[in-house]
Amino acid sequence: MSIKADFTQGFVRNHWYAAAWSEEITDRPLARRLLGERIVLFRAPDSAVGALEDRCPHRLAPLSMGECADGGLRCGYHGMVFDTQGACIAIPGQDIIPPTARTRAYPAVERYGLVWVWTGVGKADPARLPRIAGYGEQGWAAITGGYQHHHGNYRIEIENLMDPAHTTFLHKETIGNRAAKDVPVQVAQGEHGLKAYRWIENVPPTPLDRKSRDFGESHVDRQISFNFELPATSFVDIAVIPAGMERSEHNLMHGGLRTFSYKFLTPETDSSTHFFWLHLRNFRQDDVEFEDALRASLEKTFNEDKDMVTAIQREQEETGLRQRTAIAIDRAPIMALRMIDRMIEREKNPQLAH
Amino acid sequence: MSIKADFTQGFVRNHWYAAAWSEEITDRPLARRLLGERIVLFRAPDSAVGALEDRCPHRLAPLSMGECADGGLRCGYHGMVFDTQGACIAIPGQDIIPPTARTRAYPAVERYGLVWVWTGVGKADPARLPRIAGYGEQGWAAITGGYQHHHGNYRIEIENLMDPAHTTFLHKETIGNRAAKDVPVQVAQGEHGLKAYRWIENVPPTPLDRKSRDFGESHVDRQISFNFELPATSFVDIAVIPAGMERSEHNLMHGGLRTFSYKFLTPETDSSTHFFWLHLRNFRQDDVEFEDALRASLEKTFNEDKDMVTAIQREQEETGLRQRTAIAIDRAPIMALRMIDRMIEREKNPQLAH
Amino acid sequence: MSIKADFTQGFVRNHWYAAAWSEEITDRPLARRLLGERIVLFRAPDSAVGALEDRCPHRLAPLSMGECADGGLRCGYHGMVFDTQGACIAIPGQDIIPPTARTRAYPAVERYGLVWVWTGVGKADPARLPRIAGYGEQGWAAITGGYQHHHGNYRIEIENLMDPAHTTFLHKETIGNRAAKDVPVQVAQGEHGLKAYRWIENVPPTPLDRKSRDFGESHVDRQISFNFELPATSFVDIAVIPAGMERSEHNLMHGGLRTFSYKFLTPETDSSTHFFWLHLRNFRQDDVEFEDALRASLEKTFNEDKDMVTAIQREQEETGLRQRTAIAIDRAPIMALRMIDRMIEREKNPQLAH
Structure with a gap:
C-alpha cells in the first residue's frame, strides 16, 4: 500500500482557529498568515480585536506596516484608515470614499487568553469555540x-x-x-x-x-x-x-x-x-x-x-x-x-x- | 476595479540606464545584472569602460571572475581575452580565433560621474543621455x-x-x-x-x-x-x-x-x-x-x-x-x-x- | 555552435560510487544523497556498513534521525528496526511484520578507506571497484x-x-x-x-x-x-x-x-x-x-x-x-x-x- 500525500485537500474553514495570544494584540498591528490568507491583527481604540486582510485595496501595501491611528488601522503608505469591519473611513486628499475601498474583515473573538479567527463563510457562532477544561x-x-x-x-x-x-x-x-x-x-x-x-x-x-x-x-x-x-x-x-x-x-x-x-x-x-x-x-x-x-x-x-x-x-x-x-x-x-x-x-x- | 500586475510587460530598452558609479569601475571587473542581462563592467587599459555580456562563449564562465590583463578582459578559466567590443583577441594554446569567440558588447558612456549602458537595438546616441540640472x-x-x-x-x-x-x-x-x-x-x-x-x-x-x-x-x-x-x-x-x-x-x-x-x-x-x-x-x-x-x-x-x-x-x-x-x-x-x-x-x- | 546543457541526461548507475570516508560511518547514522536518492549510511553491530533508503516505510521519517539499536537501525519516530538488508525486524506494539515493511538496501563495500555504494540494478561486483595506484x-x-x-x-x-x-x-x-x-x-x-x-x-x-x-x-x-x-x-x-x-x-x-x-x-x-x-x-x-x-x-x-x-x-x-x-x-x-x-x-x- 501507498498513501498519497495530497496537500491540495485544503482546510476546514468554518471553524474558530487560534490566531494569536491576546497579549500579542496591541495597537501595533501584527501580520499573521492563517489558512493561507494574510491577515493583520490589531486592537482598536474600543479594545476590540480587528482581523483584516493584510492588504490595502489601494496598492496592496500590507496594513501591518501601518499603525493604529485616526480611529482605526491607518495604512503606512498613503494614510487610508480602516475600521475593524474592513470599511475605509478616511482617504487623505479626498472626501469621497469609493465603494471598492474596503478590505476583508474576519470575525474575531477573545477567549481563554487567545484570539480566535474565523475564515469561513458559515456563521461564526461563538458557541462553537473550543472548550478548555480546568x-x-x-x-x-x-x-x-x-x-x-x-x-x-x-x-x-x-x-x-x-x-x-x-x-x-x-x-x-x-x-x-x-x-x-x-x-x-x-x-x-x-x-x-x-x-x-x-x-x-x-x-x-x-x-x-x-x-x-x-x-x-x-x-x-x-x-x-x-x-x-x-x-x-x-x-x-x-x-x-x-x-x-x-x-x-x-x-x-x-x-x-x-x-x-x-x-x-x-x-x-x-x-x-x-x-x-x-x-x-x-x-x-x-x-x-x-x-x-x-x-x-x-x-x-x-x-x-x-x-x-x-x-x-x-x-x-x-x-x-x-x-x-x-x-x-x-x-x-x-x-x-x-x-x-x-x-x-x-x-x-x-x-x-x- | 482591479488592475492586474503584469511583470511580463518588460522594459524600455532603447535608453541609457545608469549602470554604476564611475568610481566603481576599475581594472577589477564588476558583475551587474541590468534589464535582466548579466553584464560585466571594467575599465580597459585606455581607461574606456567596457560593458560585456558576463559570460565567456567557451564554457560560460562569468568574465567577472577574470581580470584585466593581456590587453583586455581575460577569462579566469582558460585565459581567453576580450576587448571592449566583445571580440576575442587571444586564446591560449591556439593561433586561430574562431568567429564564434565573441561576447556581446553594450554601448557604455560616462557622464555625471555615472556609467550609462544601452541594452537596446536602436542607435545609442549620447545626446539622449539624461540631463542633470545644477x-x-x-x-x-x-x-x-x-x-x-x-x-x-x-x-x-x-x-x-x-x-x-x-x-x-x-x-x-x-x-x-x-x-x-x-x-x-x-x-x-x-x-x-x-x-x-x-x-x-x-x-x-x-x-x-x-x-x-x-x-x-x-x-x-x-x-x-x-x-x-x-x-x-x-x-x-x-x-x-x-x-x-x-x-x-x-x-x-x-x-x-x-x-x-x-x-x-x-x-x-x-x-x-x-x-x-x-x-x-x-x-x-x-x-x-x-x-x-x-x-x-x-x-x-x-x-x-x-x-x-x-x-x-x-x-x-x-x-x-x-x-x-x-x-x-x-x-x-x-x-x-x-x-x-x-x-x-x-x-x-x-x-x-x- | 551552441551546445545545450541537458541536465536530464542522468547518471551511469551500474557503478560503485564513493559515498563516504570509512571513518564517517559509525553507529550514528549519516544522511547523504547519492545520484538523487536519499540514503542513510550506518555501521551495524557486526561492523558491516548499511546503506538504506533514508525513509521509514511507515510515515517516511528519515531513518537518519534514528539510532543504531535493537540489532539494527531503529527509526526515531515509532521504533521500527531495520537490518542492513532493509528488512524490518521489529515493530513495537505488534508481532506481525507486514511484507510492505521494508526499505530499499543498496550494496555497500569498503575499500581504500572509502565506502562505495551501488545504486544501479546490475550486479554489484566488487571486482569493478576503482583501483588506486600506490x-x-x-x-x-x-x-x-x-x-x-x-x-x-x-x-x-x-x-x-x-x-x-x-x-x-x-x-x-x-x-x-x-x-x-x-x-x-x-x-x-x-x-x-x-x-x-x-x-x-x-x-x-x-x-x-x-x-x-x-x-x-x-x-x-x-x-x-x-x-x-x-x-x-x-x-x-x-x-x-x-x-x-x-x-x-x-x-x-x-x-x-x-x-x-x-x-x-x-x-x-x-x-x-x-x-x-x-x-x-x-x-x-x-x-x-x-x-x-x-x-x-x-x-x-x-x-x-x-x-x-x-x-x-x-x-x-x-x-x-x-x-x-x-x-x-x-x-x-x-x-x-x-x-x-x-x-x-x-x-x-x-x-x-x-
Missing part, C-alpha cells in the same frame, strides 16, 4: 503563551498528536517511557472527534513524573488519553496515580498528577502550521521554579515533534506519498484524518447532510 | 554615490516617486509633513515625461528643512515638483521659502532652500531595481557635518521606500494584482505608467509612429 | 579524508578535470604555470576511459613544486597526465624531474617528484556533486608540516574549481547552454562526455551491445 478553575495552574512555528502540513501534526506510540522513541528524554512501548491503545470515536487511550500499569514514573511529585520507590499506573476535537484541537489528558490505587474519579483527580495539555493547530499554509499550546495541571500550582522547568521540558518535547514534522513534510513533498506501510498504531490517526476529509467534503458540498 | 555648477553641492538595491519591479518605484501623497505617512520622521496631506496635486504632461506639483502654503518647516536652515518661528511656503522623465529618471525639485515671500525665479533660487533630487531607476530583473540617487542643493554647500546628516536622512527615507516597495512586490506576486481601488492621488502614477507602456509598445511595433 | 604501498604517503560539496552537475566537474589548460589561469597561485599555457595536449582513448597528457619542458618549477623539493636554480621537465576512468574517477599523474634528465621509468619514479591525485565524483543531484579527493606522493612522506601545507594548498586549488563550477552551473541553468564556442583544448573533455553519454545510453538500452 481553565481559570480553582486548583489549576496554567502555562500560557506557548507557540511554535512548525514547517509541516497540519495533517502531519494530527497524526503525531493522535499517536501515543511515538512518545517512547521521539521523546525518550522527557515524556517517553520505554515500559509503554507494547501497551495497546483503545480508540473511541464520537461525533465531534475521537479518543485514543490506554492504561500503562505498574511502570516506573517518567523523568517528568518524578520532577512533578515524589513517588518514592513506588511504580505508577498511568492513564493517557489523546483526544482530538475536530478539526484542530488536540487535548491530552494524563492521570498518574500510585500503582494499584483505585481508579475512582476522585483518585484520578486528587490521588496523583492530572494534566490537561492542549494544542491548537492553525494551518498557516499547505506546508506550515501555527502550533499554540496551553498546559494545565493540578499540582505544584504555585511553584515557579517547577513551572519554568516544566515549560522548558515541554518546549523541548514539542521541538522534537517539530523537527520530525519538518522532516516528514520534506519527504512527503519529495515522494508525493504520506506512507507506504500501515501498522497497528495508525488506527486513531487514520480515523482522525478521515473525519477531517469528511468535514472538508461537506463544506464543499453542503447538500451532503451533516 | 551638476558641476557654481553654487551647488552634490551628494553622489547613492545606491540601493530594491526588491521590486521598477513600476512600483515609479508609482512611489510620482506620488507626493505618500511622504506624509511613509516618511513622517524625515521629509513627511502632516500639514501637506490634503493639499491637491497638479499634473502636467509633456512629450518626454510628466510633472506632479503643488504649493504647500504657510506650513511649519519639516524636520529636514529645520536642519537645513534656521527659519526661526516662521512658517514656510513649499513648492514640490515631482518630475518623471521617460523612462527611468525621477527628478524632484523642491523650493522652500519663508511663508508669503514673492515667488519670483530669483526668490525660489536664492530666498530659501532649493534642492534637486535625482533617482535613476535601472531594472535589474522583473522583480528588482537598481536605485541610484544623486542629491543637489544650493545651501550649506561646504558644511561636511550637515552633508553627512543629510545623506543619512536621505538613506533612511529611501530605505522606507525600499521596505514598502519590497512588500508591494511580494503582494503583487501573491495576488497577481497591482491594486483594487483607485484614489485621487493616483493620477500622475497612472499617467506615467501609461506613457511607459506606450514606449514599450512602440519599441515592439516600430511602425506605430512616435 | 595506495598502501611502500614509499608512498597518502592524504585521505578529502571532501568538498560542489554546486555543479558532475559533467562540469569532468570537463574541469580533463582540461589541463585551466590550471594556468584558475590556479595561478598554486599549481598553475604560465609557462605551460601554450603546450599542446595529447589525447589517448581506451576502453574504460581516456588520457590527456603533455610534457612541459624546461620550465621553472611551480610554487608547489618548490615547496615539495629544492630544485635550486634548475628548471624542470614536467609530465602531467589527466586520466579519466569511466564514469566517475579522475586520476592525475604528475612526474617532475630536473630538466633534461632521461625519462626512464626509474627516473620518473625516483628522480624527482611523483604524485597521484585522485578525485571520485559522486553525483548528489542534477546540480551538485560530492567531490572526494585522495592524494598520494612518493616524497616527504613523513614530513607532517609539509603535508599540512600541501593539504591546505590542495584545498585552496579545489575551492577555486568549486567556485568556477558553481558559477558555470548557474550560467548553464540560466541560458540552457553548455557552451557557445569550442576551442582546441576541448578535445579530451568532449570525448569524456561522449563516453559517458554512450554508457548511459547502453544502460537504458541494454541490447546496444557493449
